[in-house]
Amino acid sequence: MVECAENIGVPRASGMFRHALHAVAFISEEKIATKVKYFKNTFRWTDAEVGMAVSKYPTVLNKSKESLQRKFEFLISEVGLESAYIAHRPVMLGLSLEGRLRPRYYAVKFLNENGLLKCSPSYSTVFTETEKAFKEKFICPHKEAAPHLEEDYDAACKGELPANFRFT
Structure with missing residues (x-):
């Protein structure tokens, strides 16, 4: 061996x-x-x-x-x-495709498309960060601008991927 x-x-x-x-x-x-x-x-x-x-x-x-x-x-x-x-x-x-890769990708894509990120992050970092670190960097700072982001992200992690992350 x-x-x-x-x-x-x-x-x-x-x-x-x-x-x-x-x-x-x-x-x-x-x-x-x-x-x-x-x-x-x-x-x-x-x-x-x-x-x-x-x-x-x-x-x-x-x-x-x-x-x-x-x-x-x-x-x-x-x-x-x-x-x-x-x-x-x-x-x-x-990493889990359904439980981590897809939900995180869609959350970051949503943030980028809505101008909520200053710059595009490295996807390697996005995917490999701990859940706590990911939420602190990408979900929590946007609670006011995107109030449903956390709910949509959590649903996506459970395999209930919303058609679109909601912005209002």
């Missing part, structure tokens, strides 16, 4: 090494190779990008292809991120 973890690009001294051990514990080298090939073919990642993604987030090897595909397509087609951007921030592929 130790050799396999090192072979996927995670050095023993790395803080991610124990995560790499856990990721490869119940997966064969053949399945790892198949997943690497999947990343290269489906996400069009280079060898370096696959290596970076796996070394930063080894658990990506354990995610189902279907789940990865849905999240990747959302991040590319709806959010507008580049494939290489995702490879450098692979933890986004481990």
